[in-house]
Amino acid sequence: MLNAQQQDRYQAEGYLVLPGFKPEHELAALRERARQIVEAFDAEAHRSVFSTNDQGRRSADAAFLDSAEGIECFFEEEAFDTAGRLRQSKALSINKIGHALHDLDPLFDRFSRTPAMAELAADLGLVDPQLWQSMLIFKQPGIGGEVGWHQDASFFDTAPRSVTGFWFALEDASIDNGCLWVAPGGHHGPLRERYVREGDRLHMEPLDATPWPTQALPVEVAAGTLVCLHGMLPHHSLANRSPRSRQAYTLHATDGRARYAEHNWLRRSPALPVRGFAA
Numbered sequence: 001m002l003n004a005q006q007q008d009r010y011q012a013e014g015y016l017v018l019p020g021f022k023p024e025h026e027l028a029a030l031r032e033r034a035r036q037i038v039e040a041f042d043a044e045a046h047r048s049v050f051s052t053n054d055q056g057r058r059s060a061d062a063a064f065l066d067s068a069e070g071i072e073c074f075f076e077e078e079a080f081d082t083a084g085r086l087r088q089s090k091a092l093s094i095n096k097i098g099h100a101l102h103d104l105d106p107l108f109d110r111f112s113r114t115p116a117m118a119e120l121a122a123d124l125g126l127v128d129p130q131l132w133q134s135m136l137i138f139k140q141p142g143i144g145g146e147v148g149w150h151q152d153a154s155f156f157d158t159a160p161r162s163v164t165g166f167w168f169a170l171e172d173a174s175i176d177n178g179c180l181w182v183a184p185g186g187h188h189g190p191l192r193e194r195y196v197r198e199g200d201r202l203h204m205e206p207l208d209a210t211p212w213p214t215q216a217l218p219v220e221v222a223a224g225t226l227v228c229l230h231g232m233l234p235h236h237s238l239a240n241r242s243p244r245s246r247q248a249y250t251l252h253a254t255d256g257r258a259r260y261a262e263h264n265w266l267r268r269s270p271a272l273p274v275r276g277f278a279a
């Protein structure tokens with residue numbers, strides 16, 4: 001799948017852009033399925049998720065933890081007005097859907113598990129890929145929230161490190177509508193923090209005081225492009241203040257040969273074991 005030059009570039013820069021990886025009809029099918037999931041989502045029942053009091057925090061954490069083995073919708077931070085009402089339609093208020101779309105929804109399963117993905121994962125060094133997480137990120141027009149600097153290894157800690165991100169542009173992504181920004185070569189630096197689950201509580205634990213990069217490169221791509229991200233690569237995206245959404249679908253996989261840390265937030269029960277890219 002990847003030639004030697006692409007593999008070298010990935011190792012040197014920590015990311016790789018593969019234009020035209022998915023055809024438009026598959027992107028359209030995923031966007032439509034996401035629309036249906038949001039339409040079926042009961043926004044009223046889940047309103048408490050964004051309360052800032054401690055009780056709200058607990059239910060937010062509970063909804064988040066449940067989503068490891070489910071399909072949950074999460075609101076944009078700016079979705080509600082001061083009275084707690086949605087500022088715009090539900091369809092334009094959801095930040096993302098996560099985190100087991102690839103295991104629970106047949107369409108997302110088929111999109112995620114293809115011979116091309118299996119070959120690509122192998123080329124990126126994943127010998128026994130384990131597909132933990134999928135997300136449909138909407139980056140809604142006007143209110144699509146910023147995703148701060150992070151390294152995916154903070155959320156999927158393995159020894160040795162192995163997590164790899166696959167970011168599919170379902171729509172064109174530009175600076176204007178909140179594309180990804182990366183720090184090329186930054187994956188050679190340390191892991192700055194890790195996301196720790198203790199029981200059902202979650203927190204970010206600082207590990208290394210190295211500052212986040214001051215220089216970053218925008219990854220402006222056309223719909224259908226796949227961006228592969230090394231788990232140690234610092235990356236982020238800015239808020240979307242444009243009138244266009246910037247939908248993306250992401251997968252995160254680790255290598256089954258590496259030990260999956262017990263403190264990782266995302267855990268699977270025997271009922272829904274983690275699997276690789278084989279259909």
Ligand SMILES: O=C(O)CCC(=O)C(=O)O
Pocket residue numbers: 137139147152165167178179180235236237248250
């Ligand atoms: O799509 C975005 O805005 C950020 C996604 C991301 O950082 C990730 O999937 O690790």
